[in-house]
Amino acid sequence: MTATVPAVPAHSPGSPDSPALISFRDTVKHFPGPDGGFTALGGIGLDVAEGEFTAIVGPSGCGKSTLLAIAAGLVEPTSGEVLLDGRPVSGPGPDRGVVFQQYALFPWLTVRANVEFGLRTARVPRAERRRRAQHYIDLVGLADFADALPKTLSGGMKQRCAIARAYAADPRILLMDEPFGALDSLTRSQLQEQLLQTWERERRTVLFVTHDVDEAVFLASRVIVMASRPGRIDRTVEIPLPYPRTRATRLTAEFTALRTELWQAVQRSEPTARPASEATQEN
Missing domain, CATH: 3.40.50.300 (P-loop containing nucleotide triphosphate hydrolases)
Structure with missing residues (x-):
């Protein structure tokens, strides 16, 4: 980028x-x-x-x-x-968004669902939730992996997902x-x-x-x-x-x-x- x-x-x-x-x-x-x-x-x-x-x-x-x-x-x-x-x-x-050395992603959720998790908890409407999640997925270079599960990602990609999730919660x-x-x-x-x-x-x-x-x-x-x-x-x-x-x-x-x-x-x-x-x- x-x-x-x-x-x-x-x-x-x-x-x-x-x-x-x-x-x-x-x-x-x-x-x-x-x-x-x-x-x-x-x-x-x-x-x-x-x-x-x-x-x-x-x-x-x-x-x-x-x-x-x-x-x-x-x-x-x-x-x-x-x-x-x-x-x-x-x-x-x-x-406060927190990012640890360990990625702390939910293994059963896709990249997109992980990034949306905090927004869903905050009851952000679905369309806005999807828009904000996609913005940060794009920003960290994971657009091609939005529907992938964490187990298919490299360590660096998992951490990018964790950073996107932290940012998405604003x-x-x-x-x-x-x-x-x-x-x-x-x-x-x-x-x-x-x-x-x-x-x-x-x-x-x-x-x-x-x-x-x-x-x-x-x-x-x-x-x-x-x-x-x-x-x-x-x-x-x-x-x-x-x-x-x-x-x-x-x-x-x-x-x-x-x-x-x-x-x-x-x-x-x-x-x-x-x-x-x-x-x-x-x-």
Whole structure:
């Protein structure tokens, strides 16, 4: 797919200077357990502007996935709060679309029926449901597979279907937890480009968790580096690369410099050792 939008500055319109769509206010998550348990998140404060593409990186165990789960309303914070457009998040809702590393498609439903599922639950009229589903199926390049079952699709196609389903529900924000982590490097690169093209057209707010520094630099306008014990924001790295970004972007000196800066920041955030009791906690 070829992006048709004009080049724009990396922070327009979704700039951190814009009003926050989602805000973490001194958000703490403590998991009880032996020897007092484990604090996964320690007082997170973060604002994400509407239309912004923000990536979160950091070592395993720093609370990235826990932070996303709290934003999704799937996990309650121990203290503090998360606000969506100024209102506290108290549970899951259609204003947040979630895409996980595992595709979570219904195996007995076709691509079209999977994409329509949230719309059907919301009682969207059939004609409008079909129109919106087809729009996003086309947008992610699955038009020829709309009537196929998930078992006939490759991993990359399944993830495209999951992304189309999340978009079709018309959420205010997309929460993406390592959505390309299980894919081979070529498919991963292709889906990164396709995700950016979709974001450039739709300008939805995206909060994207990844372990991949290259992926974070390529996709995001801002990268949050987290450290653990407890999970906290260690550093913010602005990515002033203009959109649209292409494969050629990865070959520029600017990209290489930003990747090196971010990699060094992640390395500094790594703990020197990790207790066994923490090994089973969320990333």
